[in-house]
Every structure is written in C-alpha cells, then in structure tokens.
Amino acid sequence: xxxxxxxxxxxxxxxxxxxxxxxxxxxxxxxxxxxxxxxxxxxxxxxxxxxxxxxxxxxxxxxxxxxxxxxxxxxxxxxxxxxxxxxxxxxxxxxxxxxxxxxxxxxxxxxxxxxxxxxxxxxxxxxxxxxxxxxxxxxxxxxxxxxxxxxxxxxxxxxxxxxxxxxxxxxxxxxxxxxxxxxxxxxxxxxxxxxxxxxxxxxxxxxxxxxxxxxxxxxxxxxxxxxxxxxxxxxxxxxxxxxxxxxxxxxxxxxxxxxxxxxxxxxxxxxxxxxxxxxxxxxxxxxxxxxxxxxxxxxxxxxxxxxxxxxxxxxxxxxxxxxxxxxxxxxxxxxxxxxxxxxxxxxxxxxxxxxxxxxxxxxxxxxxxxxxxxxxxxxxxxxxxxxxxxxxxxxxxxxxxxxxxx
Amino acid sequence: xxxxxxxxxxxxxxxxxxxxxxxxxxxxxxxxxxxxxxxxxxxxxxxxxxxxxxxxxxxxxxxxxxxxxxxxxxxxxxxxxxxxxxxxxxxxxxxxxxxxxxxxxxxxxxxxxxxxxxxxxxxxxxxxxxxxxxxxxxxxxxxxxxxxxxxxxxxxxxxxxxxxxxxxxxxxxxxxxxxxxxxxxxxxxxxxxxxxxxxxxxxxxxxxxxxxxxxxxxxxxxxxxxxxxxxxxxxxxxxxxxxxxxxxxxxxxxxxxxxxxxxxxxxxxxxxxxxxxxxxxxxxxxxxxxxxxxxxxxxxxxxxxxxxxxxxxxxxxxxxxxxxxxxxxxxxxxxxxxxxxxxxxxxxxxxxxxxxxxxxxxxxxxxxxxxxxxxxxxxxxxxxxxxxxxxxxxxxxxxxxxxxxx
Numbered sequence: 020x021x022x023x024x025x026x027x028x029x030x031x032x033x034x035x036x037x038x039x040x041x042x043x044x045x046x047x048x049x050x051x052x053x054x055x056x057x058x059x060x061x062x063x064x065x066x067x068x069x070x071x072x073x074x075x076x077x078x079x080x081x082x083x084x085x086x087x088x089x090x091x092x093x094x095x096x097x098x099x100x101x102x103x104x105x106x107x108x109x110x111x112x113x114x115x116x117x118x119x120x121x122x123x124x125x126x127x128x129x130x131x132x133x134x135x136x137x138x139x140x141x142x143x144x145x146x147x148x149x150x151x152x153x154x155x156x157x158x159x160x161x162x163x164x165x166x167x168x169x170x171x172x173x174x175x176x177x178x179x180x181x182x183x184x185x186x187x188x189x190x191x192x193x194x195x196x197x198x199x200x201x202x203x204x205x206x207x208x209x210x211x212x213x214x215x216x217x218x219x220x221x222x223x224x225x226x227x228x229x230x231x232x233x234x235x236x237x238x239x240x241x242x243x244x245x246x247x248x249x250x251x252x253x254x255x256x257x258x259x260x261x262x263x264x265x266x267x268x269x270x271x272x273x274x275x276x277x278x279x280x281x282x283x284x285x286x287x288x289x290x291x292x293x294x295x296x297x298x299x300x301x302x303x304x305x306x307x308x309x310x311x312x313x314x315x316x317x318x319x320x321x322x323x324x325x326x327x328x329x330x331x332x333x334x335x336x337x338x339x340x341x342x343x344x345x346x347x348x349x350x351x352x353x354x355x356x357x358x359x360x361x362x363x364x365x366x367x368x369x370x371x372x373x374x375x376x377x378x379x380x381x382x383x384x385x386x387x388x389x390x391x392x393x394x395x396x397x398x399x400x401x402x403x404x405x406x407x408x409x410x411x412x413x414x415x416x417x418x419x420x421x422x423x424x425x
Numbered sequence: 426x427x428x429x430x431x432x433x434x435x436x437x438x439x440x441x442x443x444x445x446x447x448x449x450x451x452x453x454x455x456x457x458x459x460x461x462x463x464x465x466x467x468x469x470x471x472x473x474x475x476x477x478x479x480x481x482x483x484x485x486x487x488x489x490x491x492x493x494x495x496x497x498x499x500x501x502x503x504x505x506x507x508x509x510x511x512x513x514x515x516x517x518x519x520x521x522x523x524x525x526x527x528x529x530x531x532x533x534x535x536x537x538x539x540x541x542x543x544x545x546x547x548x549x550x551x552x553x554x555x556x557x558x559x560x561x562x563x564x565x566x567x568x569x570x571x572x573x574x575x576x577x578x579x580x581x582x583x584x585x586x587x588x589x590x591x592x593x594x595x596x597x598x599x600x601x602x603x604x605x606x607x608x609x610x611x612x613x614x615x616x617x618x619x620x621x622x623x624x625x626x627x628x629x630x631x632x633x634x635x636x637x638x639x640x641x642x643x644x645x646x647x648x649x650x651x652x653x654x655x656x657x658x659x660x661x662x663x664x665x666x667x668x669x670x671x672x673x674x675x676x677x678x679x680x681x682x683x684x685x686x687x688x689x690x691x692x693x694x695x696x697x698x699x700x701x702x703x704x705x706x707x708x709x710x711x712x713x714x715x716x717x718x719x720x721x722x723x724x725x726x727x728x729x730x731x732x733x734x735x736x737x738x739x740x741x742x743x744x745x746x747x748x749x750x751x752x753x754x755x756x757x758x759x760x761x762x763x764x765x766x767x768x769x770x771x772x773x774x775x776x777x778x779x780x781x782x783x784x785x786x787x788x789x790x791x792x793x794x795x796x797x798x799x800x801x802x803x804x805x806x807x808x809x810x811x812x813x814x815x816x817x818x819x820x821x822x823x824x825x826x827x828x829x830x831x
C-alpha cells in the first residue's frame with residue numbers, strides 16, 4: 020500500500036507530439052467491397068481518362084455549336100437529323116455542318132459535334148428536320164473525355180480513409196482492389212484478481228465482470244482497428260509479463276486495462292518495464308491520471324487506469340490517435356460536435372486536460388458528475404467537453420464545443 | 426425522346442414525413458462483440474444492481490465516518506487496524522467503532538464501515554494503529570452497490586444504436602447477447618445498356634463502369650445496412666420487372682440506380698409500377714430531381730437518378746433516413762459538421778432543397794461546381810451545404826453549417 024512510484028508525468032499534448040513508436044501496419048490489397056474507411060498506403064492513379072469519351076449530360080441533339088448561334092423562338096435554326104446515338108454504343112454517324120444527331124443523356128458525342136442542345140429547346144417540325152430555339156456554346160451539354168479524372172490523375176490520395184464516393188470513383192476507373200494498411204490488431208489484456216469474464220452468471224462477492232475490454236473493443240473497431248480480447252490476467256507476479264511476451268509479436272498495439280489500486284499499478288509497470296521502455300507513467304488528464312505509455316520495440320503499449328470511465332476517456336484521447344498513426348492515416352475522419360452553453364461552472368487545474376461528460380438539451384450542456392468508477396456516467400452522456408491544459412476552469416454560460424458520441 | 430412523364434413531384438421534407446412503408450427488419454440476438462452500432466429492439470434491463478456491492482473508489486482504510494470527525498494534522502484520530510480486504514474476495518473482518526480495515530481501490534466495503542479514508546490522509550504510526558488526519562463523510566470513498574445501475578434499471582434503451590461504452594455496461598451486467606434489429610438488406614440494382622461491371626478491363630466506346638453501385642454500398646454500410654449488389658440489368662423491356670420480382674422477397678430496401686435518359690427513366694417507372702405503388706416521381710432537390718419512391722407491399726424502393734453524384738446525394742438525404750427507420754432506429758447518430766463562411770453567392774430556387782458540395786479551408790466553404798455527371802466533384806468535397814426549401818439562395822460571406830464527410 021506504500022511504495023507509490025514517481026515516474027514522469029506528461030501532458031496529453033506532449034504524449035500526442037512525443038510518443039511515436041515507429042511501427043506501422045503492413046500493406047495488403049483488399050477488394051473494393053471491403054475497402055470502406057480503409058487507409059490507402061499509396062495514392063491510386065487513373066490508368067485512363069474518365070469518363071473516357073466525351074458524353075452528353077442531357078437528352079437532346081448533338082450539334083456544331085456554331086450552327087445554333089443566334090437561334091431564338093422567333094428565328095430558330097433548322098438542322099438535318101442525321102441519325103441517333105444509342106446508349107452504350109459508338110456513334111455510327113458524324114455531325115456535319117447544318118446537321119444534328121439525336122442523343123440520350125450519357126451517350127457518346129459523335130465526331131464533328133462540339134455541343135448538345137437540350138431537347139427542351141428543340142422540336143421536330145418536319146420529319147428529319149430539327150428546329151433549335153436556343154443557342155448552345157461549344158462544350159455545352161457535354162462532359163469532356165477526361166473531365167472527371169485525367170489519365171495519371173489521382174483517384175484517391177494516400178493516408179485518408181476511403182469514403183463511399185471514393186469507392187465509386189475507383190470502380191469507375193476499373194480499380195477493383197486497393198493497397199491499404201492492414202487494420203491494426205489491438206490486443207486488449209484485462210488484469211485484476213477481482214475481474215471475471217462477462218459471461219459469469221453470478222460473480223462471487225467482490226468480483227466484477229470485465230466491462231472495460233468490451234467497451235475498448237468497440238472504440239478500437241470504431242477507429243478501424245481489429246480488437247483481440249486476450250482475456251484476464253491474474254495479479255500473480257510474472258503472469259502479466261509472460262502474457263505480454265506472448266501477445267507482442269502478434270499485436271500492432273497492446274492495451275492493458277490495469278488494476279486501479281496502487282499495488283496493481285506497480286505490478287503492471289514492473290511487467291511493462293521488462294518488455295519495453297516506459298515513456299511516461301502518469302498523464303495530466305482527468306479522469307485518467309494513472310496511465311502508462313511504453314514503446315515495446317516499436318509496438319506501442321498503453322496501460323490504462325482500472326476505472327472503466329477513466330480507461331475509455333484516456334483511450335479516446337491517446338489510443339485512438341495512435342491507432343490512426345499505426346494505420347498510416349494522416350487525415351482522421353472528422354468527429355461530430357455541437358456548440359452548447361455550459362449550465363454551470365467547471366473547475367479544472369492548470370496544466371491538466373479535463374474531459375467532462377455532458378448531456379446536451381436545447382443548446383445547454385449539463386455536466387454529469389460521479390465517481391469515475393461509474394460506467395453509467397459515460398452511457399448517459401451525449402458527449403464531452405475538453406477543458407484544455409492552460410485553463411483553470413470554465414464559467415457557467417460559456418459557449419463550448421461538445422464532442423458528440425456516435 | 427418525347428413522352429416525358431408528369432408524375433407527382435414532392436419535396437424532400439414531404440418525403441421524409443410522408444413516405445413511410447411499414448416494413449421493419451426482424452429482431453435477432455447478436456453477441457456483444459458484434460453489437461456495436463446495432464439498434465436494440467427493446468430496452469435491456471439490469472437483472473441485479475451494479476456494481477453489486479459497495480466498493481471502495483480509493484486506496485485507504487474502511488472506517489465508520491463518525492470515528493474521523495474532527496480529525497486533523499494537529500489532532501488525528503487513531504484507529505485499530507483490524508485486517509485487510511483482498512481484491513476480488515469477500516471481507517473476512519468487519520469494522521467496529523474505533524477500528525479500520527485496509528482497502529484497495531475496488532475492494533468490497535466491509536460490514537460496519539460507511540466510508541473509506543484515502544491512504545494519503547493516514548499513517549501507520551505504530552504497528553496496528555492507523556492515524557487519520559482528515560475526516561471523511563459517510564459514503565466518502567465509496568460507490569453504493571446500486572450506484573451504477575439499480576436492479577431493473579435500464580442498461581441501454583431501445584432505438585438508439587449501441588456505442589462502445591454501452592457494450593461495457595452490458596458486459597458489466599452479464600448481458601452477452603442483445604436483441605437487435607437485423608441489418609437492413611439493401612439490394613442495389615444498376616440499370617443501363619451502357620453500364621458494365623467495374624472489373625471490365627477495357628470498356629468499349631460508349632460503355633462506362635458501374636460506379637454508383639460501389640459507392641451506394643459504402644453509404645449503406647455506413648448507415649448499418651448490408652448492401653447486396655444485384656448486378657446490372659439491361660434496358661430490355663421486362664428485364665427490370667423480372668429482377669425486381671426476384672429480389673423483393675429477400676430485401677428490406679431496394680435501390681434502382683436508373684438510367685439518366687428520359688427513356689431509361691420511363692422504363693424504370695413502368696417496371697416499378699408493376700411491382701408496387703409509386704409514391705412520387707420527382708423530388709424537389711438539386712441535384713437529384715429524377716428520383717422515384719415506391720412502396721412495394723411495405724418494402725420501400727428508391728429509383729435513383731443515373732448520374733452518380735445525383736444518386737449519392739439523394740440516397741444520403743432520403744435513403745439513409747429510410748435505412749435507420751427500417752432498423753428500428755429513432756435516434757440516428759450525430760453527423761460531423763462545421764461552421765464556415767461561404768466564399769461566394771449561391772443561387773437556389775424557392776421550394777427546392779439544394780445540396781452544394783464544398784471544400785473547407787480555414788473556415789471558408791468553397792463551392793465545387795461541375796456537372797452532376799462528375800463523381801470527382803464528390804470525392805474532392807469535404808462536405809456539403811444545404812440550401813433549404815424556402816430559401817432562394819445564400820449570399821457570399823454567410824456563415825453556413827457544412828455537413829462533413831467521414
């Protein structure tokens with residue numbers, strides 16, 4: 020109960036800037052149907068221009084724009100109808116001066132034409148003669164063969180998770196597999212003599228089911244990682260070290276949900292020190308101070324506080340940015356947020372990042388207090404407010420940014 | 426090329442309020458590890474209180490609070506150390522007046538104690554005697570047996586997608602499977618004689634690879650649905666009707682990516698009318714006007730415009746809310762957004778919803794223009810601005826809400 024350690028405490032800002040283990044996940048090819056939110060390891064370029072041919076964007080008539088100059092309701096142009104372009108087929112007829120060809124939206128612009136006049140501004144006054152009542156400029160009603168993407172142009176950049184429309188553009192270019200970083204395998208180890216699996220029907224007095232591992236697995240999946248639940252390790256000396264040695268070679272990130280007591284924390288720090296280099300022990304964050312960060316030969320390890328609420332807050336602030344880095348992602352997706360007014364004063368200590376859970380109703384953010392041993396504080400919250408390191412608190416009525424949970 | 430149909434056009438607001446096919450997906454039990462973002466079909470309650478026993482939230486000594494009243498550095502209370510609580514085990518000793526028991530964080534509060542004094546405010550001055558230098562109130566340093574959730578209390582509500590901390594609370598309560606609505610199976614049918622599969626190495630002149638289906642599959646997956654790509658149907662009469670008849674019994678939502686030409690749209694409307702009731706043909710939205718909504722015996726069907734950009738915009742505005750409804754979700758997750766100033770004037774027509782793609786840099790939203798035939802407009806955008814139905818445009822410099830893509 021004595022022997023509290025005094026490792027170096029760091030701020031969250033220092034951890035984000037300075038704790039940068041070298042490891043990145045390997046690159047693998049995945050089919051388009053499995054590529055959503057995956058992170059391309061290199062830009063993907065177009066082998067050929069898109070759409071690949073000049074296409075009509077309207078139903079109408081392919082023309083030489085010059086033949087429509089000055090056309091009006093009162094003084095239409097009259098053009099000879101030379102034929103029809105069929106969808107999906109090459110035109111069998113060209114447009115010569117004074118002529119036009121009927122076009123569906125999406126059809127190939129025939130040779131000789133430089134514009135498509137919309138059907139709304141035409142009439143077939145006599146069989147074979149099209150009256151045009153409005154002029155069209157060159158390029159009007161047409162997309163160029165390379166207007167979507169030029170040959171060699173970038174379809175998707177490296178480092179930004181793929182979004183739904185990216186999948187469409189890749190499909191359009193005939194790219195059916197994408198080189199992406201593998202999902203980081205995040206091994207989650209729970210510790211503590213009191214912790215029993217969630218499937219335990221009737222925990223004995225003093226035992227608690229493992230809540231943190233399931234919640235962490237959800238956070239990991241949300242950030243594109245692959246959670247691996249490695250079970251519960253007893254507080255017995257040597258047990259954690261031996262488990263860490265086993266899992267490190269198969270992990271891109273290791274998360275130890277440590278015990279909350281000083282004894283359990285010392286045990287964790289000792290085991291981690293034997294397999295890697297401790298970068299900090301103690302983060303200037305509330306809740307979540309008893310956090311440990313270590314570099315195990317390039318593989319990052321996070322020792323989380325034992326309280327589920329603290330553990331999840333710290334993982335959100337420090338673990339998720341690490342996960343994105345491991346995935347080769349330098350442009351993480353935006354997170355939902357809203358502006359709201361604080362319902363009351365919030366105290367904080369200068370030099371410490373405070374994460375305060377809140378509900379939001381009609382533009383008012385109401386802080387949820389309660390011991391960080393309570394998970395229900397987090398499940399009842401709509402989101403959280405950050406009180407940054409330099410601040411010593413926020414006054415009631417202040418407009419704040421609330422990061423919303425999804 | 427003639428024969429343009431004049432079905433009823435509706436606004437997006439009317440569609441969201443009025444187009445409500447009755448179908449919901451069935452309920453299935455899924456294990457906790459697969460329950461992230463799934464929608465509970467009923468509230469899940471706690472069978473027993475949580476954490477289930479009064480627990481210490483600090484390292485220290487379990488006491489009767491009254492024994493510490495008035496304690497100070499100058500005038501400490503002295504208590505007899507009666508024993509130690511071990512993690513995960515029932516206390517073997519009770520606290521009597523004038524006594525205390527050593528406690529780890531998370532340990533079971535022994536009988537007779539009503540508070541835990543932090544180790545920081547104690548010292549073992551003599552073996553067996555603990556000096557307490559600060560008073561603790563009843564309940565201090567303790568969470569009650571039902572402080573997280575009372576027996577019968579709600580762990581997670583129905584209708585809101587499960588978030589990571591919900592999985593933790595369910596695990597804590599021993600709930601290892603959750604009754605949720607099945608993921609909606611969304612059948613995506615592409616049509617058009619010019620459309621060929623993305624795997625086509627060298628499309629013939631006039632052919633385009635199917636971009637929309639892959640992008641739609643991404644949007645469906647993002648909203649918790651299960652996309653089923655049902656391939657490309659020729660514009661041949663009867664082909665679409667026959668495909669619809671096949672897929673409807675296996676679908677919760679059917680999406681037809683229709684051709685863009687008037688002829689292709691007529692063909693789609695005819696086929697849909699033979700398998701369901703057309704609710705509207707034409708939405709007051711730009712891009713995306715040629716949209717069709719139909720109710721096929723309770724199963725919603727969306728006929729999307731042929732241009733990929735238009736199709737994706739409409740699916741985002743109308744299809745995704747339908748998907749959430751099918752999933753039994755009445756509280757869809759928040760979407761990321763930011764405030765930005767428009768770089769220029771945007772025109773719109775009153776009575777029509779305009780969705781304008783934008784990039785956002787340093788607080789300025791720059792509209793991206795270009796024909797809706799271009800998918801790259803969407804892949805280059807950071808998000809979009811809505812110009813709602815009543816507005817006739819937005820002035821440059823106006824502060825707008827940009828919905829951000831993720």
